[in-house]
Structures are given as structure tokens and as C-alpha cells.
Amino acid sequence: MYAKIKSTVFIDALKFELVAGAHACLKAVLKDDQGSICSTLETNLPGEQKELTWRGLNDLPYGVYTLELSEGDDNVKMRLVKRI
Numbered sequence: 001m002y003a004k005i006k007s008t009v010f011i012d013a014l015k016f017e018l019v020a021g022a023h024a025c026l027k028a029v030l031k032d033d034q035g036s037i038c039s040t041l042e043t044n045l046p047g048e049q050k051e052l053t054w055r056g057l058n059d060l061p062y063g064v065y066t067l068e069l070s071e072g073d074d075n076v077k078m079r080l081v082k083r084i
Helices: none
Strands: 003-005 014-018 025-032 037-044 051-054 063-071 074-082
Touching (some): 014 025
Antiparallel strands (some): 014 051, 025 037, 025 063, 063 074
8 A cells, every 4th residue: 555644533634645656546435433435535646746635524523434545456444533
């Protein structure tokens, strides 16, 4: 996986740290605790980019979410918390 989340706690945006190397298409899906999709992000990443910010998450209610990251054949799931 070429992208890592910087913090598991967020307010209105998620920041990803991009590992050096050839980046392909990054797909991120944010689901609530019932498994409903709340937001998605799909972007092509240039190789020289070091960080990506997913904005526009301020309308989501506070609580626990699951982030599913996929890049090519790599898939990662992690638990996130939206707070005040």
C-alpha cells in the first residue's frame, strides 16, 4: 500500500501520507458503524506527490467509521473516529 493515514482521529478532513514510488489509482470508501457508505474518493496520484487531503467530511455526524483503502491489489481497512 502506497498510502497511509496520518491520524485515526479526524474533524473535517483526512490526510494521507503517500509513500515514494509509482502511484496508481487510490480508492477510499468511508463507512459508518452500520456499514453504510458515507463518502468515497477515487483519484490518480502522481509519483512526486507526498500528501493527499480528503476534504468535505465536515457534514458527517460524529462517531466511529471504517475506512477502506484500495490501490491496485492492495486493500486495507482501518477504524477512524470523527470528533468535535
